[in-house]
Amino acid sequence: MSDGAHAHPESFISKYVFSVDHKVIAVQYLLTGMVMGLVGGFLAYVIRMQLAEPTGSVPGYGTLNFVEYNAVVTMHGTIMIFWVAMPILLAAFSNLLIPLMLGADDMAFPKLNRLSYWTFLLSTVVLVSSFFVPGGAAAGGWTSYPPLSASAAYSGGHLGVTFWLLAVVLEFAAFLMGGINFIVTIINMRPRGMGFFELPIVIWMQFVAAIVFMLSVGPLLAGGIMLLLDRVVGTGFYDPAAGGDPILFQHLFWFFGHPEVYVIFLPGMGIIGEILPVFSRKPLFGYRMIVWASIATGVMSFIVWAHHQFIAGIDPRLATPFSITTIMISVPVAVMIFSYLATLWRGSIEFTTPMLFAVGTLVLFLLGGVTGIHLGTPATDIFLHDTYFVVAHFHYALIPPVFMAFFAGIYFWYPKMFGRMMNETLGKVHFWLTMIGINVIFQPQFALGFMGHQRRIANPLLFDSLNTVQAIELQWLSTIGVLILLPGQIPFLVAFVRGFFSGEEAGANPWRANTLEWVAPSPPPHGNFAEQPQVYRGPYEYSRPDREEDWFPQNLAS
Amino acid sequence: MAMWWFLASEIVIFGGLVFTYLLFLWRYPEWTEEAAHTLTNAGAINTFVLLTSSYFVVLAHDAAHHERYQKAARLLALTVAGGFVFLAVKTYEYSHEIHAGFVPARSVFWSFYYTLTGLHALHVIGGMVAMTVVALAVRKGQNPQRVEYVGIYWHFVDVVWIFLFPLLYLAS
Ligand code: HEM
Ligand SMILES: [Cu+2]
Numbered sequence: 001m002s003d004g005a006h007a008h009p010e011s012f013i014s015k016y017v018f019s020v021d022h023k024v025i026a027v028q029y030l031l032t033g034m035v036m037g038l039v040g041g042f043l044a045y046v047i048r049m050q051l052a053e054p055t056g057s058v059p060g061y062g063t064l065n066f067v068e069y070n071a072v073v074t075m076h077g078t079i080m081i082f083w084v085a086m087p088i089l090l091a092a093f094s095n096l097l098i099p100l101m102l103g104a105d106d107m108a109f110p111k112l113n114r115l116s117y118w119t120f121l122l123s124t125v126v127l128v129s130s131f132f133v134p135g136g137a138a139a140g141g142w143t144s145y146p147p148l149s150a151s152a153a154y155s156g157g158h159l160g161v162t163f164w165l166l167a168v169v170l171e172f173a174a175f176l177m178g179g180i181n182f183i184v185t186i187i188n189m190r191p192r193g194m195g196f197f198e199l200p201i202v203i204w205m206q207f208v209a210a211i212v213f214m215l216s217v218g219p220l221l222a223g224g225i226m227l228l229l230d231r232v233v234g235t236g237f238y239d240p241a242a243g244g245d246p247i248l249f250q251h252l253f254w255f256f257g258h259p260e261v262y263v264i265f266l267p268g269m270g271i272i273g274e275i276l277p278v279f280s281r282k283p284l285f286g287y288r289m290i291v292w293a294s295i296a297t298g299v300m301s302f303i304v305w306a307h308h309q310f311i312a313g314i315d316p317r318l319a320t321p322f323s324i325t326t327i328m329i330s331v332p333v334a335v336m337i338f339s340y341l342a343t344l345w346r347g348s349i350e351f352t353t354p355m356l357f358a359v360g361t362l363v364l365f366l367l368g369g370v371t372g373i374h375l376g377t378p379a380t381d382i383f384l385h386d387t388y389f390v391v392a393h394f395h396y397a398l399i400p401p402v403f404m405a406f407f408a409g410i411y412f413w414y415p416k417m418f419g420r421m422m423n424e425t426l427g428k429v430h431f432w433l434t435m436i437g438i439n440v441i442f443q444p445q446f447a448l449g450f451m452g453h454q455r456r457i458a459n460p461l462l463f464d465s466l467n468t469v470q471a472i473e474l475q476w477l478s479t480i481g482v483l484i485l486l487p488g489q490i491p492f493l494v495a496f497v498r499g500f501f502s503g504e505e506a507g508a509n510p511w512r513a514n515t516l517e518w519v520a521p522s523p524p525p526h527g528n529f530a531e532q533p534q535v536y537r538g539p540y541e542y543s544r545p546d547r548e549e550d551w552f553p554q555n556l557a558s
Numbered sequence: 559m560a561m562w563w564f565l566a567s568e569i570v571i572f573g574g575l576v577f578t579y580l581l582f583l584w585r586y587p588e589w590t591e592e593a594a595h596t597l598t599n600a601g602a603i604n605t606f607v608l609l610t611s612s613y614f615v616v617l618a619h620d621a622a623h624h625e626r627y628q629k630a631a632r633l634l635a636l637t638v639a640g641g642f643v644f645l646a647v648k649t650y651e652y653s654h655e656i657h658a659g660f661v662p663a664r665s666v667f668w669s670f671y672y673t674l675t676g677l678h679a680l681h682v683i684g685g686m687v688a689m690t691v692v693a694l695a696v697r698k699g700q701n702p703q704r705v706e707y708v709g710i711y712w713h714f715v716d717v718v719w720i721f722l723f724p725l726l727y728l729a730s
Contacts, residue, residue, distance in 0.1 A: 180563045214563060218570025222578070226673060235662045235669035243586065243666045248578060255574075 020110035021526050025117050026095035027417065032124060033088035036079050039128075041489070043076035045482055048441075052479035054459035069458035070139035071160070075131070077142030078164065081264070082171055083124060085402040089267045090175065090213070091120070093409055094182050094206045096417065099189070100517035100524065101200050103533040103555070108185040116177035123170035130163035138164035141456065143253055146238035146246045150230045165228050172217050179210040191516070193535035197291070198554070200515050200539045201284060204291050205270030208298040209263045216259035216302065223252030250312055254305035261397070262301040266294055268401025269336055271409040272358035276340055278412075278513045279355035280347025281550050283540040286339040293332035293339075300329045310378045311385050319378045326376035333369060337362060348543075352511075353427030357408035360435055361400040368397030371446070389449025392442045399438055407434070407492065414496075415510050419522040420503030426495040430488060437485025444474040444481075514553050515539045561707050565714050568681075572718055575677070576725065579670045583729060592667040593729035595660055600651045601727040604644050605719065611640030612716045615709040622705040627696050630705055634693035637712065641686040648679055671726055678722060681715050 016024060049058040050069060057063040064072065095113065099106055107113045130137045138160040140149035149161050186199070186207050199207075226237040227249065236242025238249055277284045284290070306314055306322040340362055349355070371393040375381045384390060407430070414422050445453075451474075452465045460466040460475065509518040516535070520528050533555035541552040583589055618633035652672075662672040688711065692704045 176564075176567055180567075183563055214567045215570055218567060218572075219574030221571050222574035225677070226575075226669075229662070229669065229673055233662050233672075235673070236666050237669050242663070242669075244669075245582075252574060252578070 018114065020106070020114045022095045022099050022107050022110070022113060023417070023524065023528075025113055026092045028117050029087045029092040029095060029120070032121065033084050033092060036083040036087070036124065040076055040079040040084055041486055043072050043079070045486060046072050047076060048479040048482040050458060051460060052475050054461050064458065066458045067139055068136065070141075070456055071137045073456055074139050074141050074164075075137050078127070078138070078168075080402070081142065081260075081398075082168065083127065085264045085398070086171070086175060087120060088406050089264055089271075089402065090206070090209060091116075091178050093202070093267060093271065094178070094210070096413065097200075097202060097517065098182055098185050098206065100416070100520060100528060101203055101515050102185070102189055102194070103191040103516040103519070103529055103535070104185065104189040105527045105529065105532070107181050108188055109181050112177050113181055116174045116181070119170055119174035119177070123167045123174060126163055126170060127167035130160045130167070133159040133163060136160055143250075143257070144227070145253070146227060146230065146249050150227060150238050150246075162228070162231060165224055165231075169221065169224055169228075172221060176214065176217065179214050182206060182210040183214075191532050191535050194554075197288065198535055198538045201273040201287065201290060202267070202270030205266040205273070205294050208294050209266040212259045212266075212298045212301060213263045216256045216263075219252045220256035223249050223256075226252075247309070247312055247314065250309050251305070254308045255302070257308065258305045259298075259301040261394075262297055264398065265401045266297065268361065268405035269294075269340075271405045271412075272361050273340065274513075274515065275354050275358040275408055275412050276343045277540045277542055278511050279350045279352055279358075280344050281350075281542045282343055282347040283542055284339070285342035285345075286335075287538065287540065290336055290339050293335040296332040297329060297336075300325060300332070304329055307376055307381070310381045323376055323378050327373055330369060330373055337365065337369070352411075353422070353424055353431060354408045354412035356428065356431045357404050357411065360431065361404040361408065364396055364404060364435075364438065365400040368393060368395075368400065372397060384449060386455050387449035388445040388453045388455065391455055392445035392449065395438075395442050395445075403434070407431075410496070412511070413517075414499060415506030416517055416520075416522050416524070418500055418503075419506055420499050421506050421510065422495045422499040422503060426491040430491040430495070433484060433488025433491070437481050437488050439481070440484060441478050441481030444478045448474050448478075512549075512551050514541060514551055516554055519553065519555055561710055565710070568714065572674075572677070572721075575670075575674055576721060579674065579725065582666060582670070583725075586666075589665075589667045590729050592660075592665060593726065595655070595658070596671070596727045597651050597654060598727045600647050601723050604647050605723050607640050607643050607647070608716045608719050611637045611644075612713055614640065615705075615712050619705050619709045622696060622702040625702070627699050627702060630702070631693040631697040634689050634696070634705070634708075638686050638689050638693070641682050641689075644682060645679065648675065674722055674726065678715070678718055681718070685712050685715050 015021075019025065046058050046061050046064070047069075049056075049061075050064055050072075095107070098104075138144065138149070140161060144161070144164065186203060190199070196204075226235070229235045230237050230239065230244075236244045238244045238246045240246065273284060273290065304322060304326045306318055307326040310319050310322075344359075371389070375384060375390060375393055411422055411427055414420075448466075448471065451471055452463065453460055453471070457463075460471070465471070506522045508521055510522075511518075516533055517524075519533055534557075535554045536557055537552065537554055539554055543550045544552055614633050614637040618630045618637065621627075621630035621633060660668050662669050685708065689708050692701070692708050695701050696705060
């Protein structure tokens with residue numbers, strides 16, 4: 001256990017660089033993730049400029065050949081999922097919230113926590129340096145399918161792929177350490193009075209996500225080791241000529257990969273599950289149902305993976321069961337969404353910036369979920385697989401948890417992290433630019449998918465169906481969306497930095513919320529609470545008729 | 559408790575590998591001929607060595623439990639010695655097989671053979687390092703509860719081997 005109460009002065013280095021304090025580690029993960037988000041965003045800009053003007057040169061980058069284009073796409077996907085979504089949603093928010101919401105002084109294993117961050121940082125350095133090795137970064141897609149990834153003859157970048165694999169393995173080691181810590185902390189360090197059904201919903205979802213992650217990552221690590229051996233030692237796991245099977249990697253990858261999307265999705269949904277009740281001053285609708293739905297989602301996410309392989313040459317008899325499970329998993333997801341919507345119903349809704357982002361998350365995700373069902377039907381998917389329709393689907397599914405919920409969470413917990421508020425006006429400008437940008441980018445991509453635009457094609461004009469005035473206009477429209485979205489993040493960055501120096505003082509509980517993190521001072525000192533608070537009720541007792549105030553903190557006896 | 563979760567994720571790694579290996583074995587019955595070229599006797603000796611060392615860990619845990627720290631440290635040292643014997647036999651096998659031309663790239667069976675046993679050997683080495691660290695501390699009476707943790711880990715390494723041995727050596 002940690003030693004929360006010590007008071008001797010610490011140097012800057014031991015306090016902020018090699019800290020074992022969960023809050024500092026959370027901020028470290030957050031900032032690393034945000035920097036990587038800027039890198040990933042820049043790559044998105046390169047992709048869109050290239051597609052809008054395939055023969056031109058991208059301002060700020062230069063001209064791309066086909067291999068470079070593929071490297072950019074690969075690194076964009078890899079970074080956004082593994083180096084933005086994972087560190088921010090899973091690591092940063094779990095590190096920040098789990099001890100605070102449990103009224104605990106730190107994680108169960110603070111040193112393991114620090115080791116986790118430093119391993120992650122190392123993996124980040126390995127990944128970024130792969131841009132600069134001879135042959136360039138990995139170009140086999142974020143899924144790294146063999147044979148593309150197994151042999152340099154196909155993908156150009158040779159060292160790049162090895163670096164990619166190393167970085168991914170290191171990163172997963174980091175998150176395994178983090179995940180073990182989250183699970184043990186939640187099980188062991190709950191305060192008196194807090195049973196599992198008094199846990200805030202975000203803690204539940206982080207709990208399920210951490211377990212799902214731990215149970216799914218093994219096959220991917222096994223697959224990654226085999227791929228590395230194929231490349232380095234010359235084994236033949238994925239080489240049909242040597243008796244191997246390239247589809248095997250797809251199975252191992254997606255056995256992890258599909259649960260992974262829920263590892264990202266659940267914490268995002270958890271975050272907005274905290275925000276909606278606070279700003280509609282109503283209890284979370286169907287708390288227990290949401291808990292069971294998230295567990296069901298976690299369990300079912302293990303039996304849907306082959307929907308990514310409908311046309312990869314799997315046995316057609318397999319397609320039907322996987323199609324059924326895929327469509328079934330939308331049921332618990334829908335339960336969550338509708339419970340959230342019901343929470344809003346007749347609430348006294350206050351549209352602060354976190355609330356705007358929370359509602360935006362739901363609105364955008366609806367489109368992602370609905371298009372997912374289209375793709376889960378093999379007959380449709382055979383036509384749409386690997387087109388921009390899929391690209392638009394997963395962006396509508398991923399952007400809500402990864403970016404919208406992240407922003408919602410930052411605007412909401414920033415006062416707790418730094419003791420000051422972020423500027424509301426900047427926040428609202430940021431929200432609208434983001435919302436408009438995302439839709440302008442991805443709506444045209446549904447249409448482009450139907451017109452036959454395949455993924456990972458550096459020059460769509462080479463295809464007749466895409467070399468039309470209409471298609472070119474849609475490409476441009478989508479690119480203009482990026483040119484709205486990226487500058488749209490400037491108000492956020494300004495508010496983030498300015499808030500730190502000159503934001504309004506927040507006080508312990510600026511949003512009048514119930515959960516325990518608001519009991520601690522803002523920002524909480526090392527050790528968080530003078531003593532661990534006791535808990536008397538669930539987290540969502542808003543607007544109780546028998547009380548004068550419309551909130552009822554978990555730690556108040558009466 | 560963290561140990562158990564750690565092992566759970568380890569099981570999924572080995573589980574994933576072993577499961578895919580089984581699928582392949584099922585599809586390519588001719589692999590059994592390849593498996594005949596493994597050194598079954600050496601494998602059997604190693605199974606015996608690992609099981610004995612596991613027994614020493616149990617004794618070490620018991621000794622630590624009764625606060626007989628010197629004895630616990632000595633038993634841990636014996637376990638580490640068992641690990642060395644295991645690795646020595648394994649090295650002999652590898653060199654023998656490689657000389658006979660059964661290199662990893664020869665066929666997917668050998669790819670699996672080297673990956674699985676190699677990964678397992680890395681775990682053996684990891685366990686030996688951990689046990690040395692724990693033994694040195696326990697001798698001074700520090701952190702005796704860690705004897706139990708390395709013990710659990712060592713049993714796990716043992717159990718993995720119990721699966722690998724019949725699957726790889728006796729598949730013929
Ligand atoms: C309602 C639930 C969902 C269903 C039914 C669904 C279904 C599908 C299907 C069938 C595909 C394969 C399309 C193809 O490659 O032809 C797919 C791709 C994808 N989905 Fe979903 N999905 C759902 C939710 C999500 C969520 C929540 C996320 C992320 C948070 C997500 C992320 C992705 C990604 C990243 C891909 C593309 C992977 C690639 O090929 O690179 N999906 N989805
Ligand atoms: Cu999927």
